[in-house]
Amino acid sequence: MTAATPIREIHVAVAVVIRDGKVLIARRPDHVHQGGLLEFPGGKVEAGESVQQALVRELAEETGLTVPETSLEPVIGIRHNYGDKQVFLDVWRTAEAQGTPEGREGQPIEWLAPSSLNDDDFPAANRPIIRALRLPSVLAITGPMASVEQGVARLVAGLKAKPQALVLLRAPELEPAVYRDLAQQALPLCRQAGAGVLVHGAPERFHETPGAAGVHLPWREAATLQTRPIGSEAWLGVSCHNAEQIAHAQRLGADYVTLGPVQATATHPGADAMGWTAFQSLVAAAAVPVYGLGGLADTDAGRARRDGGQGAAGIRFWWPEH
Numbered sequence: 001m002t003a004a005t006p007i008r009e010i011h012v013a014v015a016v017v018i019r020d021g022k023v024l025i026a027r028r029p030d031h032v033h034q035g036g037l038l039e040f041p042g043g044k045v046e047a048g049e050s051v052q053q054a055l056v057r058e059l060a061e062e063t064g065l066t067v068p069e070t071s072l073e074p075v076i077g078i079r080h081n082y083g084d085k086q087v088f089l090d091v092w093r094t095a096e097a098q099g100t101p102e103g104r105e106g107q108p109i110e111w112l113a114p115s116s117l118n119d120d121d122f123p124a125a126n127r128p129i130i131r132a133l134r135l136p137s138v139l140a141i142t143g144p145m146a147s148v149e150q151g152v153a154r155l156v157a158g159l160k161a162k163p164q165a166l167v168l169l170r171a172p173e174l175e176p177a178v179y180r181d182l183a184q185q186a187l188p189l190c191r192q193a194g195a196g197v198l199v200h201g202a203p204e205r206f207h208e209t210p211g212a213a214g215v216h217l218p219w220r221e222a223a224t225l226q227t228r229p230i231g232s233e234a235w236l237g238v239s240c241h242n243a244e245q246i247a248h249a250q251r252l253g254a255d256y257v258t259l260g261p262v263q264a265t266a267t268h269p270g271a272d273a274m275g276w277t278a279f280q281s282l283v284a285a286a287a288v289p290v291y292g293l294g295g296l297a298d299t300d301a302g303r304a305r306r307d308g309g310q311g312a313a314g315i316r317f318w319w320p321e322h
C-alpha cells in the first residue's frame with residue numbers, strides 16, 4: 001500500500017462586494033464542489049496571478065462587475081479541509097464595484113444583509129467570513145470602576161463621547177452578584193446608545209444576563225471547556241495569547257478571539273508584547289476573526305485589518321478614567 005498523497009491546497013480568491021450595506025451572494029451550480037450552496041463570488045487563483053488580479057477577473061467573469069484593484073481590502077484568510085479538497089479562502093472586500101451585477105454563468109445572485117446570512121446555507125469554511133462581516137472593527141472594553149455606580153457613569157460618558165457598536169463589559173474586580181447588577185443596568189443604556197453588550201467571565205454570566213449579545217471568556221475559563229458553552233445565536237469570544245490557545249478557541253466554536261498583547265500596555269506592564277509581525281503570522285494561521293489587543297487605539301483597527309485581523313480591541317481609547 002502506498003502512503004496517501006497529501007492533498008494540494010487550492011488558493012481561492014473570495015470577493016465580498018458591498019453596496020448600500022448589503023453583500024453580493026451567488027448560488028453555486030448543483031454539479032460543482034459544494035454545489036447548491038450559497039457563496040461569495042470568486043474562484044481559484046490561477047498560476048502567475050495575484051489574489052487581487054484573480055478577484056478582479058472572477059468578478060468580471062461571474063458578475064460583469066468592474067472592480068478597481070486598489071479598492072480591495074483584506075477581510076480574512078481561512079484554511080479548511082473538506083476531506084475531498086483542501087482550500088485556502090483568501091477573502092477581500094470592496095465597496096467600489098461598478099455596474100449592475102448579473103449571473104453571467106447562469107447562477108442566481110442577490111444582495112443580502114450580512115445579518116441575514118445563515119451558516120447552513122454556505123459551505124462550512126464560510127462560517128468565519130460571515131462572523132467577520134457582522135463583527136465591528138473596534139471592540140471597546142470597559143476599564144477600571146470602583147463601584148457599579150461609577151462603572152455605569154463611565155459607560156454612559158464613554159459611549160456619549162465615542163459611540164461604539166460592541167462593548168465588552170469587563171469588571172473582574174466585581175463579585176459575581178455585583179457584576180450581575182452592573183450588567184443589568186448597562187444593558188438598556190448600551191442598547192439606547194446603539195451598542196451590543198458582551199458579558200465577561202464564566203459562561204454563567206451570559207445565562208444570567210438576558211439580552212446580552214454574547215460572552216467573552218478569559219483564557220483560564222476557555223481552557224476548562226471542551227465544547228461551546230452557549231448557543232450559536234450569541235457571540236462567543238476568547239482571550240488568546242498564542243497559536244495553541246487560538247486553536248483551542250476554534251475547537252470551542254469561538255466566533256472571534258482577541259490576541260495580545262500586541263504592544264506594551266500600562267494595564268499589563270509585566271506581559272511581553274508580541275509586536276505586529278507575530279500578530280500577523282498568528283492571524284495568518286487562524287480561521288477565526290482576530291482582534292489585536294494591548295496598547296492599541298481604535299485608530300489601530302486599520303493596521304490590524306491590513307495584517308489580516310478583524311480590528312482592534314482596547315480600553316484606554318474610550319474609557320473615561322475620571
Ligand SMILES: Nc1nc2c([nH]c(=O)n2[C@H]2C[C@H](O)[C@@H](COP(=O)(O)OP(=O)(O)OP(=O)(O)O)O2)c(=O)[nH]1
Pocket residue numbers: 012013014032033034038039040041042043044045085087089123124125126
Ligand atoms: N467562490 C467561492 N468558493 C468557495 C466559497 N466557500 C468555499 O468553501 N469555496 C470553495 C468551493 C470550491 O472548492 C472552491 C472554489 O472553487 P471554484 O470551483 O468556485 O473555482 P473556479 O470558479 O475557479 O472553478 P473552475 O473554473 O475550476 O470550475 O472554494 C465561497 O464563498 N466562494
